[in-house]
Amino acid sequence: MLKQVMEDESAEAIQFECLLVEPQDDHVSVDAFLCFHRNSSEKNMEMENFPCRSDGLKFGTDQEKEHLLGQEVLDLNPSKIEAENFQEPTGPSSTCEDYLLDVEFGDGGIKLDNDSTVALQNLVSGSYNQVDRAGDNGTTENSDSSGTADQVSNCQGDLDMTDSESHNIFSCTADGEMSLEQRWFKYPTFSIQNLEEDVSSMFSERNNKTMSFTPGLPSGGMLCPSTVEHTSAGAEANEESFLGDDASLSKNHTQAGSFSTSSEKRLRKPPQRFIDELSEPKSTSSRKRKEVAAPTSKIKLPHVSYHQQCDVKSRGDRWFPEESTGIAIQVPFGPIVQKESRTTHVPVVAKVLLQPNIEASMSGSDDDDAAEVILGEDGGRRKHHILWTVSEVRKLMDGVSQYGVGRWSRIKKDFFSSSAHRTPVDLKDKWRNLLKASCAQGESKRGDDRKRNLAWRPLPKSILQQVSELATLYPYPRDLRSKR
């Protein structure tokens, strides 16, 4: 195999894949790997210029080659490769999740959790030392390195990009949005990464999960759901662009195919997903997606759809734009990887904050201020529970008064077009609940537990009153109304 690789230079990418797909023997593969780099430095350099790039393994320069060939190869790479695993860029959070599930980490899990914790905290508090760390790593090239932590930084410094670029990539904004993930989307590495993965697996077998996780690795950013969500938007675009720019690699699809192949060997789900998405990019309806993969596993698909929902809904750019009254700001959070990391359970808490209620002063009866939304740990199959703001309820009432009950689609289009969430079904459900609430209010008024109602009913009675009136005007199709 090695000879093939060396002799045939025209399609080295594919042969590279060969190397990836079938590492028969650890020693042989490693040796081949090394020899390959020693004997074909030009190609390596080509790969360096290649849009894809390697963060963890750097064999572009002679220095690095020597590094690789040196005695520390076996010691250094595993950690870095492990780091690679955490930064696997092939997909949004789901990918990471699945991937993490498939990879066994020794200490990595804990480390990851810590990082993710920090990242999460960062989202709330707005301060994260990763900024500093990333700044150091990104802007300081040729930083003296010693120890695994510095190895990583060294790797990062070796990325051939301008300082501004690197800074842009590594610097975490105060919002904690920028992270390695984005970097990955910016600089995807497919073939190289595969190689790394396989080498990683080899090392895994070798060292039997005893290798330590690189301490200074800012891998937390990856697990930061916000990152995932924020980047997932551009992810697809970048993906496409990647495939497009990848013309230099000659066969994109071939590459992709072998990629998925090698991945399937490792029982990874993401490739399947990407195959689906790529094979039918116009699967507009989630229903279609369901039908496609229903036979295989029903759990998986809702998962995907969930993430896509997240992607849509947590774009965040337009949440309640026209709401001058109460602006709900939700930290865009996605599900977090947790299943394998029970050591440190990070309850994902997204806070929905309403700005100092102007509406309260206006109507004097609005009392929603903050709500905690705890995302399920099951991967978040359920949509975020976004609290209905009073203004939303008002809009809903306006819609009902204008179109009547039942034309939720129209109401959504006319009154909730700006809010990506709030599907017509949501409107319907909300109206149903409002009716119920109004009924309950009427009854509770006579009763004694009116006080208790206030606890769980943020809706002002004026609203409920209007709901009641509307209910009389536009009777609800069914029994709910008769109850009134």
Place this chain on the structure above:
DNA sequence: CTTAGGG
């Protein structure tokens, strides 16, 4: 796809 309804 939209709506109604149950969970």
Place this chain on the structure above:
DNA sequence: CCCTAAG
């Protein structure tokens, strides 16, 4: 909110 059945 989710899911499903019915138009």
